[in-house]
Amino acid sequence: MSFVQVRDLWQAYGDRSILERVNVDVAEGEFISIVGASGCGKSTFLRMLLAEERPTRGSIRIDGGEPALEPNRERGVVFQKYSVFPHLTVRDNLIAGQSFGTRWGALFGGAKAAARANADDMLAKIGLNHVADQYPASLSGGMQQRLAIAQALIAKPRVLLLDEPFGALDPGTRVQMHEFLQALRDETGMTVFMVTHDLEEGFKLGDRVLVFDKPRWDPHDPGAYGATITYDFDARDGGIPFQHLNPPTTKDITDAL
Amino acid sequence: MSFVQVRDLWQAYGDRSILERVNVDVAEGEFISIVGASGCGKSTFLRMLLAEERPTRGSIRIDGGEPALEPNRERGVVFQKYSVFPHLTVRDNLIAGQSFGTRWGALFGGAKAAARANADDMLAKIGLNHVADQYPASLSGGMQQRLAIAQALIAKPRVLLLDEPFGALDPGTRVQMHEFLQALRDETGMTVFMVTHDLEEGFKLGDRVLVFDKPRWDPHDPGAYGATITYDFDARDGGIPFQHLNPPTTKDITDAL
Amino acid sequence: MRLINKTPARAGAVFLAALPFIVIAIAYAIGSDIRLSANPQDKLLPAPSTIWDTAVRLFTEPDKRTRDILLWKDTWASLIRLGVGVAVSAVISLTLGMVIGLLPYARAGLSGFVAVLSMVPPLALLPILFIVFGLGELSKIVLIVIGITPFMTRDLAQRVLDIPREQIVKAQTLGASSGVIALRVALPQILPRLISNIRLSLGSAWLFLIAAEAVASNVGLGYRIFLVRRYLAMDVILTYVMWITLLAFVIDWALRRLSRRAFPWMEAGL
Amino acid sequence: MRLINKTPARAGAVFLAALPFIVIAIAYAIGSDIRLSANPQDKLLPAPSTIWDTAVRLFTEPDKRTRDILLWKDTWASLIRLGVGVAVSAVISLTLGMVIGLLPYARAGLSGFVAVLSMVPPLALLPILFIVFGLGELSKIVLIVIGITPFMTRDLAQRVLDIPREQIVKAQTLGASSGVIALRVALPQILPRLISNIRLSLGSAWLFLIAAEAVASNVGLGYRIFLVRRYLAMDVILTYVMWITLLAFVIDWALRRLSRRAFPWMEAGL
Amino acid sequence: MAQEKTDFKLAWSIYVGWMPWGYLEDSGIMDKWADKYGITVDIVQINDYVESINQYTAGEFDGVSATNMDTLSIPSGGGVDTTALIIGDYSNGNDAVILKGEGTLADLAGKPVNLVELSVSHYLLARGLDTVGLSEADLDGVINTSDADMIAAYATDDVEAVVTWNPLVSEIMGSNPDATNVFDSSQIPGEILDLMVVNTETLAANPDFGKAVVGAWYEVMSLMAAGDPEALTAMATASGTDLAGYQAQLGATEMFFDPAAAVAQATSPDLPATMVSVAEFLFDKGILGEGAPSADYVGVAYPDGSTTGDAGNVKFRYDATYMQMAADGAL
Numbered sequence A, B: 001m002s003f004v005q006v007r008d009l010w011q012a013y014g015d016r017s018i019l020e021r022v023n024v025d026v027a028e029g030e031f032i033s034i035v036g037a038s039g040c041g042k043s044t045f046l047r048m049l050l051a052e053e054r055p056t057r058g059s060i061r062i063d064g065g066e067p068a069l070e071p072n073r074e075r076g077v078v079f080q081k082y083s084v085f086p087h088l089t090v091r092d093n094l095i096a097g098q099s100f101g102t103r104w105g106a107l108f109g110g111a112k113a114a115a116r117a118n119a120d121d122m123l124a125k126i127g128l129n130h131v132a133d134q135y136p137a138s139l140s141g142g143m144q145q146r147l148a149i150a151q152a153l154i155a156k157p158r159v160l161l162l163d164e165p166f167g168a169l170d171p172g173t174r175v176q177m178h179e180f181l182q183a184l185r186d187e188t189g190m191t192v193f194m195v196t197h198d199l200e201e202g203f204k205l206g207d208r209v210l211v212f213d214k215p216r217w218d219p220h221d222p223g224a225y226g227a228t229i230t231y232d233f234d235a236r237d238g239g240i241p242f243q244h245l246n247p248p249t250t251k252d253i254t255d256a257l
Numbered sequence C, D: 001m002r003l004i005n006k007t008p009a010r011a012g013a014v015f016l017a018a019l020p021f022i023v024i025a026i027a028y029a030i031g032s033d034i035r036l037s038a039n040p041q042d043k044l045l046p047a048p049s050t051i052w053d054t055a056v057r058l059f060t061e062p063d064k065r066t067r068d069i070l071l072w073k074d075t076w077a078s079l080i081r082l083g084v085g086v087a088v089s090a091v092i093s094l095t096l097g098m099v100i101g102l103l104p105y106a107r108a109g110l111s112g113f114v115a116v117l118s119m120v121p122p123l124a125l126l127p128i129l130f131i132v133f134g135l136g137e138l139s140k141i142v143l144i145v146i147g148i149t150p151f152m153t154r155d156l157a158q159r160v161l162d163i164p165r166e167q168i169v170k171a172q173t174l175g176a177s178s179g180v181i182a183l184r185v186a187l188p189q190i191l192p193r194l195i196s197n198i199r200l201s202l203g204s205a206w207l208f209l210i211a212a213e214a215v216a217s218n219v220g221l222g223y224r225i226f227l228v229r230r231y232l233a234m235d236v237i238l239t240y241v242m243w244i245t246l247l248a249f250v251i252d253w254a255l256r257r258l259s260r261r262a263f264p265w266m267e268a269g270l
Numbered sequence E: 001m002a003q004e005k006t007d008f009k010l011a012w013s014i015y016v017g018w019m020p021w022g023y024l025e026d027s028g029i030m031d032k033w034a035d036k037y038g039i040t041v042d043i044v045q046i047n048d049y050v051e052s053i054n055q056y057t058a059g060e061f062d063g064v065s066a067t068n069m070d071t072l073s074i075p076s077g078g079g080v081d082t083t084a085l086i087i088g089d090y091s092n093g094n095d096a097v098i099l100k101g102e103g104t105l106a107d108l109a110g111k112p113v114n115l116v117e118l119s120v121s122h123y124l125l126a127r128g129l130d131t132v133g134l135s136e137a138d139l140d141g142v143i144n145t146s147d148a149d150m151i152a153a154y155a156t157d158d159v160e161a162v163v164t165w166n167p168l169v170s171e172i173m174g175s176n177p178d179a180t181n182v183f184d185s186s187q188i189p190g191e192i193l194d195l196m197v198v199n200t201e202t203l204a205a206n207p208d209f210g211k212a213v214v215g216a217w218y219e220v221m222s223l224m225a226a227g228d229p230e231a232l233t234a235m236a237t238a239s240g241t242d243l244a245g246y247q248a249q250l251g252a253t254e255m256f257f258d259p260a261a262a263v264a265q266a267t268s269p270d271l272p273a274t275m276v277s278v279a280e281f282l283f284d285k286g287i288l289g290e291g292a293p294s295a296d297y298v299g300v301a302y303p304d305g306s307t308t309g310d311a312g313n314v315k316f317r318y319d320a321t322y323m324q325m326a327a328d329g330a331l
Ligand SMILES: Nc1ncnc2c1ncn2[C@@H]1O[C@H](COP(=O)(O)OP(=O)(O)OP(=O)(O)O)[C@@H](O)[C@H]1O
Pocket: A013, A018, A036, A037, A038, A039, A040, A041, A042, A043, A044, A045
């Protein structure tokens, strides 16, 4: 059974359909890129994955569980902007990733020290330990997004949702961020959904690239029909499929028999 | 004699040197890209070209004239943001490019009609005629920057200054903007200075690429020395010089004799 | 589900919005009833029916002597004072704000002064105002002007300073003189802020108006409240208070609408 | 060169900043001189020297009867009232603002009510306040609270709503409950706004304080101003007005400093 | 020296004994008399009593309705030479010390008293306390309370005693059965005089102004003396009560309907003693201003030419000439 299961998903605002009949299955650990024209509903789809919104019809299940009613610790998220807390220092942002789930949103004593150590480990890993005591506003855009991703990961979500996480960065920084994200992901094996405007980025990072588009179109009423997934590319190995269909070895055959 | 002549330019804020000994000559019609590390003084250099700031030492002359005291119609400018007037419609922004130089900042009667026609021509050229009556805020980032460039050009400046004009656009739009700018420039033969973060963009668009960097560096006092032009690449013909040094034809030789 | 994610349905929202008003009305009715049953002549919390009768009388019955309906006359007088005072403040603060925001010389000379002025308590100046400007309409208007102009000026000057430097530079590269920049770049962008500033200041303007009318006047909403205060005619006071609240609400709403209509470019981004 | 590009040198700027004050002082001195030469006993515009003498006396000489220096006693009494009133308003508006801004149910129920409340003219309610809360300190504090809380609440609620939705969602994905979001996401980000809100509201708070003290009191800055008005002691009134202005200025400055100190993350971007 | 002029302005505020001023203006009686002397007199009502006197002192008005005490402290103390043109009445029970519950004046000891500070109420309290051998220091302080809020103040629990004037006195006594009048101005007759005071220089330069005002005033007085219902009802409405209520207040006011009675009051041998006691009270409270070295710093002149206080600094004059003309029918 698939890990994330999207079944017959519809979303409409008022009588404007945004998404219709979206079906997709995602295995644990897959990296899904989502691309599509501006305004076609990519962010809407992500918001539903996040359970920030509920679909008009259909369901999204993670690991076969009940559809979620609201965002929770299963789903980590990074937006293009405002993903970190401006009033917390870099380190405290990471501690928040561990403490917000408690009764008072704060840790004390040993738990606090552990969270701090944990945060410092993470900071070292993402190369932000030299700015641990600074506030996010004094960080560059790329550093802020690195922090945002680390903050989402430190809460150990089951899926990570990214909505154009690098959309506001300049090209050089973007490339660095790709490397950063790929390294992190190789390490954690996290299931990731990433919305992007940049096709190249989508193919470079994703295992699969989902394209959202309107399959039906009423010229008299552009809002009548919604978008759905029109293509589902396999982007592994430079987008050339079946590379792993190596001829079976004798061992495979004997095993199978 | 060169068209834009920068001589021994220094700029310091307080006792922090930003630029030192900048010398450069630019011929009429050249497209100059300016690149360099963040904070090295590229925008400062542009502000001095614009006469928004005056240098601590040295001078900038256009066409041999006196150094300007403040921004004027000789120098057009487009910034990364806020380059158009949000309270004017798209068309009125272009009319403003023609009317702001008058006593009351407005045109009347025939002059008004002419400016309007002129603006509509320009709008058709930059492909914004369908949004002529909309306000900038309802335009996409790329459309806003196209408008900003058109607005600067309609006032017929002698040099055009661009400070990361495409820095906030996404990659697809950027490529379109490059084409747009190249076409406009081929048509007007304008002298252009463009600051960019994106080396590729600089080489693609520029005739020359100026690199700003600190040639001297005091590790105990990073603010002691300023940046200057450390490289001045010829970027024509894909950066490969001497391409036009074709062997002379017989006609050339006979003409010369 | 978290409380912050729970949203009332439309019908529920309407009911919830009405709830506090209903609660207050009921609490008042009970309080009034308790006091009135203890002392039927109690004037402090007149019965809702009494208030209603008084309101009807105030809105419809002309004064025996002058044949005018006093409430309308009061309203008219107060609104004129308020309108003139606010208009004068708007003009002054717009001019000063633009000058301070645009011209470094004016900024050096005036911004400190305006900051100090905005700290002067205008009510404490009331006695001086009456003596300097007399007891007529002038001193009431001057109180409103003195009361709200410094604050508005400071805010507008700040807003002019907040106009991106890029726009000012761009205008200069298009050949605009200082005057053109003021008139065609700063002014139109500051006008919506002027309106929201007026909306913010109207509360204080009412306050100053009522205070001024209380001291020296023979017509006006504040005057009437002050006059009947002597006799504790709470039915009249409450009617007037609700009427002023309604007027304030309507004016605020009208200004908000005006702002939306007049400055479409502010909404265009949405 | 355009006027907007002309900047005064440092010395010039200092002189310009002082200029309006000097002009006013000279104008006053001349006006006072003209009146005093017509009637040496004129009380309306006392000579600057008289004001100075009065100020020195007020600040240093104890009252014959009570042995207290009245000005300090008045200042103390007024500042306490102001402080308590503003503190109470801050707590109420912070709580209500957070609740309204965060919880859709509370928003549906209260935002309209607070909007209407903020339009009620508090001065007109003064008699009711006196009767309900007595003539003591309570009613003065309540007047301040009623006067400034609705406005502060509205603004704070709006600021909570302005917190990017992204942050609230992010906090939820980190497992935060409504309470944690209120306490650890909304509250710290709203506190600096609370301070600037207090700074904005202090002008009105002074106003209400002076109004309340004028009506019923036996100590306080507003009380003294309205009392000495009975014998046109303009020297005392002017001293008190300048003193209040200075106090207001110092409080404002202290709050601004506090805000800078307490919320370093707001400046970090610069 | 004030010039001759033809347009004059008087200010008045609401008080039982001053209601005729409003009626004078509304009924046209003032205009009639002004026309007779070829001048105009504008009578302006001002909501706030103190403000009206301040305005007069600042020169906005040529005359104002005021008590003898406030005339001495504000305009005369402020150097504006002022003449009492008309003595309209004296308070004969109009001002009262009211105690909540049973008791006598002596019971005020240790209690706070709400009143308009530095007003005639304050003076009445001081005079009353004298009679029982107490002083202000024996009270738990006086609390300045605006007259407009006196009724509301009385209704609150913190208030134990108030000193105030009509119509507030009758309102409080009427609607609070437990209120006790422990001392009132009928016990100090002739000390709280309600006057129309005018600028001395203006009056000297324009005797017609004095004549017109006094003539008009006594025409209304005769109407009131005759109980003219139209005039009395108009005054009652203007003061916010009905005819009966207004007449009750008049009962506590010793109106000088007859100019001769007013002349008698002005020339009364008790008047200088009253003024001295008022001046002492004012000085004691520091109201006479910084320049006042003693209670007799401001001089007061009386119709017979005698003075109290500093004869070299006479700023307050009782002048019976015009009232005498009215008594003689010479206007
Ligand atoms: N809460 C909402 N109410 C009404 N319409 C909405 C709402 N949210 C989004 N929409 C509309 O739904 C459509 C899809 O929006 P969405 O943000 O999902 O697009 P997108 O694909 O993410 O676009 P972009 O690439 O520009 O981010 C848009 O037309 C938008 O206007």
